Amino acid sequence: MSNPSLLILPGDGIGPEVMAEVRKIIDWYGAKRDLAFDVSEDLVGGAAYDKHGTPLHDDTMAKAQTVDAVLLGAVGGPKYDNLDFSVKPERGLLRLRKEMDLFANLRPAQCFDALADFSSLKKDVVAGLDIMIVRELTSGIYFGEPRGIIEEGNERVGINTQRYTESEIDRVARSAFELAMKRGKKLCSMEKANVMESGILWREVVTEVGKEYPEVELSHMYADAGAMQLCRWPKQFDVIVTDNLFGDLLSDAAAMLTGSLGMLPSASLGQPMENGRPKALYEPVHGSAPDIAGQGKANPIACILSFAMALRYSFDMGEEADRLEKAVEQVLADGKRTADLLGEEGVTPVSTSEMGDAVVAALDASL
Numbered sequence: 394m395s396n397p398s399l400l401i402l403p404g405d406g407i408g409p410e411v412m413a414e415v416r417k418i419i420d421w422y423g424a425k426r427d428l429a430f431d432v433s434e435d436l437v438g439g440a441a442y443d444k445h446g447t448p449l450h451d452d453t454m455a456k457a458q459t460v461d462a463v464l465l466g467a468v469g470g471p472k473y474d475n476l477d478f479s480v481k482p483e484r485g486l487l488r489l490r491k492e493m494d495l496f497a498n499l500r501p502a503q504c505f506d507a508l509a510d511f512s513s514l515k516k517d518v519v520a521g522l523d524i525m526i527v528r529e530l531t532s533g534i535y536f537g538e539p540r541g542i543i544e545e546g547n548e549r550v551g552i553n554t555q556r557y558t559e560s561e562i563d564r565v566a567r568s569a570f571e572l573a574m575k576r577g578k579k580l581c582s583m584e585k586a587n588v589m590e591s592g593i594l595w596r597e598v599v600t601e602v603g604k605e606y607p608e609v610e611l612s613h614m615y616a617d618a619g620a621m622q623l624c625r626w627p628k629q630f631d632v633i634v635t636d637n638l639f640g641d642l643l644s645d646a647a648a649m650l651t652g653s654l655g656m657l658p659s660a661s662l663g664q665p666m667e668n669g670r671p672k673a674l675y676e677p678v679h680g681s682a683p684d685i686a687g688q689g690k691a692n693p694i695a696c697i698l699s700f701a702m703a704l705r706y707s708f709d710m711g712e713e714a715d716r717l718e719k720a721v722e723q724v725l726a727d728g729k730r731t732a733d734l735l736g737e738e739g740v741t742p743v744s745t746s747e748m749g750d751a752v753v754a755a756l757d758a759s760l
């Protein structure tokens with residue numbers, strides 16, 4: 394059987410810095426576990442715009458469609474803020490998600506014991522937290538038509554459209570129920586059925602799909618109440634499923650429960666390919682962090698944990714994913730902290746590459 398193939402797209406800002414640490418881990422798996430990956434690398438976002446005048450070259454898009462998994466760093470930065478909307482770095486990422494039809498975005502929010510004190514919430518509220526937010530990713534208000542800024546009378550009007558078909562809701566609900574079956578068998582669906590017709594349909598379809606999963610305890614919550622509950626008592630949740638816009642906001646809120654954006658991985662999955670593996674894009678939740686780019690301050694753990702998700706969901710290497718996650722946990726338990734994780738007295742931060750080296754050392758110790 395051929396090696397699993399991986400397309401690496403480091404992108405902009407801290408993207409290349411955190412990806413360099415993932416490269417060390419991929420090399421470690423080749424050298425110490427005899428696990429070889431066919432790795433190729435290409436440009437995305439501002440880096441692709443600088444070279445090709447587009448945030449995602451057609452050749453890169455075609456390559457992404459054929460590999461087993463894509464691992465992306467981050468896109469964007471102030472240099473590109475004034476570009477036309479159609480060529481902004483984020484359009485490259487949105488095109489990947491849309492054309493690979495990655496409709497289910499998995500965002501785990503897990504609180505490592507060593508960081509429980511670091512959360513802005515009380516320790517007992519977050520210690521042991523382990524929730525998964527499933528966000529619909531290819532439809533809803535970010536893609537709905539009509540959209541644009543039009544002239545109406547003597548002023549301009551900004552328009553975006555929230556639109557969901559039954560089948561779009563059905564497939565993401567199914568992914569969430571399947572995930573809940575493998576976890577704590579609890580699923581909370583969030584929408585705004587009180588004020589949005591798309592929310593009413595969302596609730597109806599999720600309820601219908603739920604009949605096929607009688608073991609899963611299904612609940613519904615308005616997304617604004619869900620945001621409050623996430624801050625009040627997040628451990629009441631196991632899996633949350635929600636639409637594109639609410640998922641964007643709720644997963645960033647959940648990010649803060651665990652301490653830092655620099656800790657949060659994500660996976661975006663689509664339909665299975667011919668080899669049975671789902672189309673898949675893995676990326677840290679954080680952006681390109683221009684405020685710290687180029688200073689060796691970025692936390693590479695979100696990107697490293699995104700690779701761990703690739704091991705689990707694309708390469709069927711669950712044990713190796715566990716090994717990598719445990720290595721990260723060990724490094725944190727040993728007190729290693731990048732600057733974004735500082736809070737305790739007397740801790741000197743480690744650099745991006747020192748954190749990557751520490752994870753590699755913990756992997757070594759796991760053998």
Ligand code: NAD
Binds near residue numbers: 469470679681684690
């Ligand atoms: P951001 O996630 O880049 O940064 C928010 C804050 O978190 C900053 O203070 C940053 O220093 C810190 N941070 C983020 N990741 C970190 C890490 N790994 N280690 C340590 N600290 C980290 O969000 P932003 O500032 O709103 O956006 C910056 C740029 O990134 C913008 O151009 C935005 O469009 C883009 N962006 C891209 C993505 C993506 O590629 N998926 C996501 C969000 C934002």
